Amino acid sequence: MKRASKKLPIALVTGFDPFGGETINPSFEIARALDGATIAGHRIVGAELPTEFVRSLPALDALLRKHRPTLVIALGQAGGRSGISLERIAVNLIDARIADNAGAQPVDVHIVENAANAYFSTLPVKAMLSALRTANIPAELSQTAGSFVCNLVFYGLMHRLARARRDVRGGFIHVPFLPEQVQKVPGAASMPLMTMIAALRLCLETALTTKDDLHYAAGATH
Ligand code: PCA
16 A cells, blocks of 8 residues: 555654764664654654754755655654653754764854744653653653754754744654663663664654643753
8 A cells, every 4th residue: 555655644753873983873773663654644754864063954954845744853862861851942052062973063153043042842742751651661851952963953943843834843852872882881871772662653653643732740950
């Protein structure tokens, strides 16, 4: 039934290529695993973005143009975090602690001049958090996606959607290291790929079927 599935609306899931000396990036492994899946009546397109300040947003633009998704979830690796991190806020600031994959390390620059200082995720993050916790998958809301390439893509995505595609929902999720990335670091946080894929399936299903987000306390005091 190839033709029928082609007509389904598309949900875009992006991940990044490996960076910072790693040889694998769980975010792209998840996107790759979900590519072609059907979830809540949507076809999932999984794609890779380069971990580069200059090339990542043009690559995202090309995907938005090509697929015209109704929902976009961008994924990135956040080594050191122990659960699925549902990001709430993209900030108009880059301050790179390390160089990107092209050797660029911009410090204290805006992503878009004369634009909003921040955007909020338009995903139902609290409903997604509940779905993950009900499935016993470690998860949290996060108030910062950092100031590196992930925050650039998150901000760039929300800026584009706010300006031109207000009917399209979007947001960002950070994921922990894979177990094989921390083999030599006893006690370091990680999560198996299968758990991350299950988590993203739940997030997509929830985002595609929940119009109004839940309201309950899930903030942080630090
Ligand atoms: N994580 C980085 C960029 C690419 C990725 O997977 C970040 O958190 O900015």
